[in-house]
Amino acid sequence: xxxxxxxxxxxxxxxxxxxxxxxxxxxxxxxxxxxxxxxxxxxxxxxxxxxxxxxxxxxxxxxxxxxxxxxxxxxxxxxxxxxxxxxxxxxxxxxxxxxxxxxxxxxxxxxxxxxxxxxxxxxxxxxxxxxxxxxxxxxxxxxxxxxxxxxxxxxxxxxxxxxxxxxxxxxxxxxxxxxxxxxxxxxxxxxxxxxxxxxxxxxxxxxxxxxxxxxxxxxxxxxxxxxxxxxxxxxxxxxxxxxxxxxxxxxxxxxxxxxxxxxxxxxxxxxxxxxxxxxxxxxxxxxxxxxxxxxxxxxxxxxxxxxxxxxxxxxxxxxxxxxxxxxxxxxxxxxxxxxxxxxxxxxxxxxxxxxxxxxxxxxxxxxxxxxxxxxxxxxxxxxxxxxxxxxxxxxxxxxxxxxxxxxxxxxxxxxxxxxxxxxxxxxxxxxxxxxxxxxxxxxxxxxxxxxxxxxxxxxxxxxxxxxxxxxxx
Ligand SMILES: [Cu+2]
Numbered sequence: 001x002x003x004x005x006x007x008x009x010x011x012x013x014x015x016x017x018x019x020x021x022x023x024x025x026x027x028x029x030x031x032x033x034x035x036x037x038x039x040x041x042x043x044x045x046x047x048x049x050x051x052x053x054x055x056x057x058x059x060x061x062x063x064x065x066x067x068x069x070x071x072x073x074x075x076x077x078x079x080x081x082x083x084x085x086x087x088x089x090x091x092x093x094x095x096x097x098x099x100x101x102x103x104x105x106x107x108x109x110x111x112x113x114x115x116x117x118x119x120x121x122x123x124x125x126x127x128x129x130x131x132x133x134x135x136x137x138x139x140x141x142x143x144x145x146x147x148x149x150x151x152x153x154x155x156x157x158x159x160x161x162x163x164x165x166x167x168x169x170x171x172x173x174x175x176x177x178x179x180x181x182x183x184x185x186x187x188x189x190x191x192x193x194x195x196x197x198x199x200x201x202x203x204x205x206x207x208x209x210x211x212x213x214x215x216x217x218x219x220x221x222x223x224x225x226x227x228x229x230x231x232x233x234x235x236x237x238x239x240x241x242x243x244x245x246x247x248x249x250x251x252x253x254x255x256x257x258x259x260x261x262x263x264x265x266x267x268x269x270x271x272x273x274x275x276x277x278x279x280x281x282x283x284x285x286x287x288x289x290x291x292x293x294x295x296x297x298x299x300x301x302x303x304x305x306x307x308x309x310x311x312x313x314x315x316x317x318x319x320x321x322x323x324x325x326x327x328x329x330x331x332x333x334x335x336x337x338x339x340x341x342x343x344x345x346x347x348x349x350x351x352x353x354x355x356x357x358x359x360x361x362x363x364x365x366x367x368x369x370x371x372x373x374x375x376x377x378x379x380x381x382x383x384x385x386x387x388x389x390x391x392x393x394x395x396x397x398x399x400x401x402x403x404x405x406x407x408x409x410x411x412x413x414x415x416x417x418x419x420x421x422x423x424x425x426x427x428x429x430x431x432x433x434x435x436x437x438x439x440x441x442x443x444x445x446x447x448x449x450x451x452x453x454x455x456x457x458x459x460x461x462x463x464x465x466x467x468x469x470x471x472x473x
Contacts, residue, residue, distance in 0.1 A: 031066045039081035046203040050175030054143030061201040062165045063146030070125040078116045085109035092128040092430045095120040097450025103134045104376040124318040125152040126247020127221040127265040137459040138181040145225040157311035159216040167225045168194030187464035188339040188365035191228025206292040212272040215304030220268040224260045227459040232286035233258040241269040248428035249315035261405030263431040263457030271308040276300050320412050321445035328391040337366035338400045346372045364465040372465030382471035386446040393443045398434040407431040409452040417441030446472040
């Protein structure tokens, strides 16, 4: 089946513009990409559509897929061919602080025409991604994002592996991006939601066809690179077996709905056991305006196998420092703000201001422990100081009516409690969704020294005050 299978994979891959790799075929893991160049570019989001203006890495949206093996080192030169300052952040990779890519906090911003060399080791296998951290509410939805995959030492056996970067874009009828970034109306609500959902830079929907063969096992790495859109995915006729969240192994389990907020990832194993010629939808059901993401269409080829592949789905866990709750110090962070139920005041630059001034004068809408922080260039002292090696429980109290995917840099944490109830199987995450009015407890060991961003990954919320740094020293 060698050639026909390869052709089949190639055609399935090109139809979606996605990357298909098969660990069973022994594809080389080491990315040969040495340069990431950010520049304005254009591409069509569907066949025959007018071209849409983007900012992309190496001329495409998403940027090139970076793929390495666990334990390898990365050396990449970032070249800034934009007319704006930028830098690259490696979401979820436990890098040293100087390589974290946060302008004004961990490095000087890379000026237009400038470059910066990133060099770091990859301690964890998993599904990660990269994007700028400067004016990210604008630079990410303009198209600057890509996947960074780190293979396990012993990858699980599958027939095919796919990486889907989910995102969206706000386009007009002329196909051009509507450049209304950073409006207070978006900042103070759910964030700026695009009107076209994208999978790997191409329009999602029922017409976004993934050809599958009956009997095959697919590993699907999902990354939510949208600035604000939360996805709740359903896959008809198939079990979605989650094997990792945010790149970290979990006990394989089937879910009916998969909620994946901005910044978050999920690795799925899907056994395609339906009949040749059949067709199924993957739907997003999170928003009223949501709809199909993709169609799974079975080819006519005879089934690859009659029963699902028996190989284990469980991934070997990465070695992460285990927090000891008995000796952990507790810290509280309260979140307030937004259009509904906004607080009556917030502290900006050390001075209390009324909430309407917060929005009208400062363009801010959210507070953490009463303080609304500016973006990096004007950022103040860390709001939390941790000793290196300190075991920590962060209790995050969401006093808002909105969802917030909260992301901590440089560390993974265990989600140990929800609304005061202990989680039976606390998962590792680098980004956790807080529902409206929900309280989430996370625990971690602050073992990575430096000033680390802690922020909402709805990028308009981050720009609107929901960001700050945690110092580990
Ligand atoms: Cu938020």
